[in-house]
Structure formats: structure tokens, C-alpha cells
Amino acid sequence: MRFILTFAFSVLLLGASVQAQNFGDLFETNQVKPAFQLDGAGEPEVSAVLKKGEKAGVVVFELKLTIPKGANSYSQDKDFAKPTVITLKDLGGWTPLDDAFKPNPKPKRSFDEVFEKEVEKLIGTTTFSRRYLAPQGADVTTASFSGKIDFLLCDKGSCTPKSNSFVAKYRDEKKAEAEKTLTLEETVPSVPAPDSTSQDSSVEPTSTETASGNTASDAAGENYQVGYQITPTRQVGGETVADPVRLQFQLSPPNAQAGEDVELQVTMKLLEGWQTYALTQAEGQLERPTKISITNVTGMEPVGEWSSIQEPELHETSVGKALAHHESVTWTQTFRVSNPEDVGVVGKITYQICKTSCLAPLPVEFSLGAAQSEKHIALASSPTLTVGLSDVAEIQAPPVPKGETEVDMFAVDTEGEITSLGVALPLAFIGGLLLNFMPCVLPVLAIKILSLVQQAGESRARILTLNLSYTAGVLLVFLLLAVVSAAIGWGGQFQNRTYTILMSIIVFSMGLSLLGVFELPIPGLVPSANDHNEGLMAAFNTGIVATLLATPCTGPFMGVVIAYAASQPTAINFLIFGLMGLGMASPYLAAGFFPQVVNWLPRPGMWMVRFKQYAGFVLMGTVIWLMNVSLDAATHVPLLILLLGVAIFLWMIGLGTTDGQAMFGKPLAYASLLAAPLIAYGIYDIRTTPESSAEARVAEITGEKTGKPVDVDEMPWEPFSEARMIELRQQGKPMLIDFTADWCGVCKSNELWALNRKPTVEFVRKHGITPMVADYTQEDAEIRKWLQKFGVQSVPLVVIFPADIEKNATAIPGPYTMDGIINYLSEAVNAKNTTVAQEEVDRKTL
Numbered sequence: 001m002r003f004i005l006t007f008a009f010s011v012l013l014l015g016a017s018v019q020a021q022n023f024g025d026l027f028e029t030n031q032v033k034p035a036f037q038l039d040g041a042g043e044p045e046v047s048a049v050l051k052k053g054e055k056a057g058v059v060v061f062e063l064k065l066t067i068p069k070g071a072n073s074y075s076q077d078k079d080f081a082k083p084t085v086i087t088l089k090d091l092g093g094w095t096p097l098d099d100a101f102k103p104n105p106k107p108k109r110s111f112d113e114v115f116e117k118e119v120e121k122l123i124g125t126t127t128f129s130r131r132y133l134a135p136q137g138a139d140v141t142t143a144s145f146s147g148k149i150d151f152l153l154c155d156k157g158s159c160t161p162k163s164n165s166f167v168a169k170y171r172d173e174k175k176a177e178a179e180k181t182l183t184l185e186e187t188v189p190s191v192p193a194p195d196s197t198s199q200d201s202s203v204e205p206t207s208t209e210t211a212s213g214n215t216a217s218d219a220a221g222e223n224y225q226v227g228y229q230i231t232p233t234r235q236v237g238g239e240t241v242a243d244p245v246r247l248q249f250q251l252s253p254p255n256a257q258a259g260e261d262v263e264l265q266v267t268m269k270l271l272e273g274w275q276t277y278a279l280t281q282a283e284g285q286l287e288r289p290t291k292i293s294i295t296n297v298t299g300m301e302p303v304g305e306w307s308s309i310q311e312p313e314l315h316e317t318s319v320g321k322a323l324a325h326h327e328s329v330t331w332t333q334t335f336r337v338s339n340p341e342d343v344g345v346v347g348k349i350t351y352q353i354c355k356t357s358c359l360a361p362l363p364v365e366f367s368l369g370a371a372q373s374e375k376h377i378a379l380a381s382s383p384t385l386t387v388g389l390s391d392v393a394e395i396q397a398p399p400v401p402k403g404e405t406e407v408d409m410f411a412v413d414t415e416g417e418i419t420s421l422g423v424a425l426p427l428a429f430i431g432g433l434l435l436n437f438m439p440c441v442l443p444v445l446a447i448k449i450l451s452l453v454q455q456a457g458e459s460r461a462r463i464l465t466l467n468l469s470y471t472a473g474v475l476l477v478f479l480l481l482a483v484v485s486a487a488i489g490w491g492g493q494f495q496n497r498t499y500t501i502l503m504s505i506i507v508f509s510m511g512l513s514l515l516g517v518f519e520l521p522i523p524g525l526v527p528s529a530n531d532h533n534e535g536l537m538a539a540f541n542t543g544i545v546a547t548l549l550a551t552p553c554t555g556p557f558m559g560v561v562i563a564y565a566a567s568q569p570t571a572i573n574f575l576i577f578g579l580m581g582l583g584m585a586s587p588y589l590a591a592g593f594f595p596q597v598v599n600w601l602p603r604p605g606m607w608m609v610r611f612k613q614y615a616g617f618v619l620m621g622t623v624i625w626l627m628n629v630s631l632d633a634a635t636h637v638p639l640l641i642l643l644l645g646v647a648i649f650l651w652m653i654g655l656g657t658t659d660g661q662a663m664f665g666k667p668l669a670y671a672s673l674l675a676a677p678l679i680a681y682g683i684y685d686i687r688t689t690p691e692s693s694a695e696a697r698v699a700e701i702t703g704e705k706t707g708k709p710v711d712v713d714e715m716p717w718e719p720f721s722e723a724r725m726i727e728l729r730q731q732g733k734p735m736l737i738d739f740t741a742d743w744c745g746v747c748k749s750n751e752l753w754a755l756n757r758k759p760t761v762e763f764v765r766k767h768g769i770t771p772m773v774a775d776y777t778q779e780d781a782e783i784r785k786w787l788q789k790f791g792v793q794s795v796p797l798v799v800i801f802p803a804d805i806e807k808n809a810t811a812i813p814g815p816y817t818m819d820g821i822i823n824y825l826s827e828a829v830n831a832k833n834t835t836v837a838q839e840e841v842d843r844k845t846l
Contacts, residue, residue: 093135344371432583473543478581514616518654559813642682
């Protein structure tokens, strides 16, 4: 059974290929590489201002640091070799109210090629803020701070120290806003409108005035067929609100003849701070890319594909990276005219825009030329395609959320979140110890109990050696999981069908051995029904298999411990996973160091034979469990055929060795001849059976497959999507999101005993809470990004969003109870009620 070890090593690495970093980072002094000239990056920008605080006599100091594209700087972390340092001088009695300067957005931890370790980086624009209290009798409107900011400007190969001085003066935001004329600068050239009497004549471009007072009948004029502008609107809280963008559609040139090319241009201009997204997505991007589709074309044929004149920028978001456009972007597609009298096009652009938070994707239809529809130009504001917008005051960001520049609608408070190594280490050990009591690992522990019984009467050295060998197998898997956990998460290897099939074969083979179907001539390598003289290799293998089977279960504390480990340097990550492994192996280590514990167990006898056979059936049940939770139903029969071939092969090998024949002689040839067709057919059938999609599994959970009316006693699950979550959050509706997977034993226990219970369902329905299920059975980049956003690396996780969008959500990893979930839901509902009541009091007071 040597292939057990081989399989265990190989399948662990199926999920990802991750290169481990050097342990030396933990002990070396942080030093910058000796290179001080930055290659290709522009100069950073620094500006500072003082703003009115929330109370009289308080100002907010804000310093904006903009790092050029392709470069980065580092956070204010004092443990770092060269942190960013802000120094203010000559404050004249102004007293800081905050402990430190607060960065927004918060720096992201990632691997740095200069320092060769995980560090907190500053990318793009970061605003540092701090509140100050004025000295007695001081006039805040005359306040002025001066100082400097020292930081490193680095690219992939080198760093340059920077020191920028600044002066921050008081600015009245309300007064400045009242004086500001909100205009969008002209970027698209005016297009001459065709004369009503001659296609060859043209009209000079008009000024930047807009026809904001037009009616639908006015818009039906010929000018709008060439091009027009609109301000899209959406429904927010039952009201129609303008988006912070202006869209422009045009065909040019307007008088193209047959055989000539015309260009369809779709231009979007955005208010400051907003961005939309490119036609393609960055790897792992959650924001929706812009989609432009043509639904009808007359008098011409498309030539080429859609492209953008402005290249999108790759920038960091709170949950990953995205290809985005700022200020303005023009997308174009070329068409070749076949009938000049009938040139027309109808299409639709679907875009998503974000600032601090994101709005749901919005579709906007358009039409030009002979195919133009009046409904598409009913809100058109300028047939002359001028882009200076005197009427742009109507373009305002939708009112979500309140104070959105300061509120992260998806901020969470993670229950039990760990912030220090001193807390993480003992919890890692306890979490590993509790894994021994998880249902996933119990089948293999039956084998370990047999080995402990067999150890009775052995020498102390022999008992210690066997249990150290078992511990080595456990630690090997935990350390490998430390390497791959960042890529696949805890238990993520069960998302791989090949891994689950190999584990099924291993466990099935062990069960056959315990039932006495076969024995290998190597004592102790694999347990059998007739003999259990455990060897070092058998103990090592048992540790490997036990740990692999434990990964679908997540014990208490493990979710937050693993999330903490993922954010730490490599050495700390290995230390935490190693302690979890020691925790899982600790009962057997204790038996090795204190062999008198083994003597408390019953002496070997006939009961052991029966117990071994019982353990064999338990392992067969484990195979059924693996098939059920990780494999599609269509895969079950092919896998059973494959297992039948494996059983025949091992049985015939066992017969040969029992008769005293060499294992690699005729028994092997006969066994291969008989079993090969079954094994080959099973493998072929599995490979040709497609895996079910995530949508199909979610449809089954939410009841969409059956089409039956939803039972009032059943949870009205909806499939998880980022767009739906954003929509509900903006509307101020409470949510419950269950991040789950079929292979996650604790997830299924949570759903059975806490979520899908009548009291929970009744509470959800009564208070209008929207429950969503995020199925992570197979790898899903969107779900994985949101798991990390909510402070964990894998399932199980429940996130409860209150109705009040200014309140943080609550993330609950690991096991939980029905009463606990209902309490969290009650807090979410009551938080909104309290806010509404206070607002009512405020209105009455005013």
C-alpha cells in the first residue's frame, strides 16, 4: 500500500502552485536594496488642507499622497525599515485628538520584490487624516499647519527616499462648494449637424450650451440621428436619481457614402472620484466590466471589435484589482456603409460605476440614424454633441450611502477576529486538538485506537517512536497546507474532483484491508483484519490520511486563526499551522511520553477483530460521504465501477500473497488483466462526465429547479451575487449570506441545526431579511474575494448585514447555534429601528 503516501503528497498540490518564502525574513533586519534611482516612475504629488471638524474648535488635517503609476510606497508601520512619516511643526498650541494619522484607503499587505517579504503598501492616492483641537480663543478659519512627509518611492527593482514639504490652510468646504462651477471638460470634438436641405452642407459647431429643455418631439429632429447626450437615471429608494455620468452617442462622419467607413462612438464622462470599468476584466476582478452590444444595424456592416481610445488603468480595490477608467472614456467600433440612405444602429451599454462603494450595473439603450427610436432620445440634452455641461448640476451621485466618502458599506466586524500572535498561537493548538472530535476524522481515528491497543506491552521507546511517526505525518500535511492555503483555503482541495476521487480510492482500500479482503506482505504498512502490528510507515500514513480527511471540517477558532496566518510573514504562517498539527497529534504524543496511558486500554482479544471489521465498514461509509459531498451524482456510478476494479485487483493480489506467491509474479498479471477493463472504463467515464455548474447547485438549494411554490417553513434562499448584494445594501435592506460548500461538514451542520430551522425561517420572513447562499463547492473567484474581504480564508461563514447602511455587518465563522444566529439577526433589525426612532426624534426637535 505504498501508494497511499504517494497519493497524499501529490494531491495536496493539485489546487495551486505556491512558492514558499524564506524563513530568514523573521530574523533579518529590514533593509532596502542598495539602489536609489527609480526607473520610469513619475514624481509623487503631495497636498494638504485643513477642514472644519464635527465640533466647534476642531479641524481635520488631511494630507493627500499620490504615488505615480507603476510605483508604490509603504505604510506608517513602525516595525518597517522605512515607514511613511508625517511631521507637523509650529502647531502653536493645537492639540491632536487622534492617536495617529489615519490612512484612507487602508494599505494592502502583499509581497514586495524589493524587501522580499509581505509588507503594507501604498498604491495610487492615499489620504492621511487627523483631528486637532484649537487653542483657547483661536480662530479656526485662520489656521495653517506646515510640515513634511518622508517616504520611500519604489518600483519592482529599486527605491528612492522622498521628503516633501507642505503647508495646509483652512478651507471652508461649504463655501468652496457653493462657488464651484461643476463642469466636465471638453474631450470629444463637436460634430457638425447635417443641414435639413442638403446632405453636402454643414453647420458650424455651437457653443457649450445644452438643450436641457427639449421635449421628445424636439428630440426627434434629424440632429439627434447623428448624435446626442443623455444623463442616465436610476431608482434609489423609490426616487428617480441622476447618475454622476454623462453619456454621448454619435456616428461620424455623418455623410459617409457606400464603401466608406463610419465610426460609432460611445463616450462616458464621470464626475470626480467616480470610475467605470473596461470592456475586459482583470484577473480576480469583482466589478462588472462594461458591456456594449449592438442589437440592430441597418445600411452598414460591422468591421472589427469594440475598443477604447483611452487605455484603462489597473488599480487596487478593497477586494482585489480592477481595470478602470476615470474622468472620461470613449469606446469605438467601425462600420462599413452599404446603403447610405438607411444607415442606423440600435444598441445597449451596461456599465457599473464606483467611488467609495459601487452602484449596481445599469443598462442604457441607444439608437442613431435611420434606426433611431424616440424612446431612446426622450431625455437627450444636446443634439450638437457639445460637452461643456451648464446643466450638469442635475448630475449628482445617488444618495447612497450617507457620508459615503467615509463609510464602507461592506465593513464587517468578524466574531473572534485575531489581531495578535500571542492570541493566535494557543488558539491554533486548541483548534488542532478539537479536530480530533470532528466527524470528518473519526473514521481514521478508529485505526489509531487499534494501534494504541496493540502498543500495550510494547517498550516505551517503541510506543514513543510510533506516535512520533504519526505526528510527523500530521505535521507534514499541515505544513503543506500552510504553503497552499493562501491559494486554495482550508479544505479547498476538495473543490478538485481528482483529489476527491484519489482520497476515495485510498480510504476504500484501507477499508478493504480492515475487512480482511487483502493483506500486503509488509507488516504494519496497512492495517488488516487479521494482523495489526503497526509499523513506522503505517503510523506515518495514518497521520497523513487522518489530516487529509479532517480538512472538510473546521473546528472552533480555526477560521479566524487561519485568516490571521494568511496575513502574516511566511515563518509565522508555518508556525501557526505547525501548532495546529501539534494540537491534532497531541493526544498520541502524550501516549508516547506517558505509556502508562496505553495500559488503561483493554488487552488485545477477539473484540479487536470485530472492532477492525467495524472500522472497515465505517471507512466504506466515509467513501459514500466523500462521493456525496464532493462529487456530482453523474460521477457516482463511474466511480463505483472504478472502485470495483480496485477491489478485484487488491483481492487477487491478496490471494497471491496468502498462497505464498511473489506479489509481482502471476498474481499481479492476473489481477491487472481482470481489473484493468473496469478501472479503465471508470476513469474514462469520469473524465467524460462534466461537472455541474455552480448555478445548477445553487438552483437546487434555492428551489429553482423544481419550480414548486416555496414552503413558508423553508428558508427563501436566493443565489449570491455581488450586484444583488450591492443593490440590497444600498436600499437599506437586511441580509443574511451563508458562505457554504457541499464538502464542508461544519457548513452542513450549521445549516441543519441553525439556519434551516423553523424559528430562524420565521424570524427572517417576519423582518424582511433577504437570505442568500454563496456556494463554494467549486472554486469561485468572486466568492473567494468576498470571503477574504470578510476576514476569513474559507467556509463556513455567515455574514449578517443590518438595515442601517452606516452600521458594520457581522461575520460569524465556524460553528454556531440557532439561538446565536437569531440573536445576531435581532441586533441587525434593532439597529435600524433605533436609528429610525432617533431620526424621528430629531425631526420633531427641529
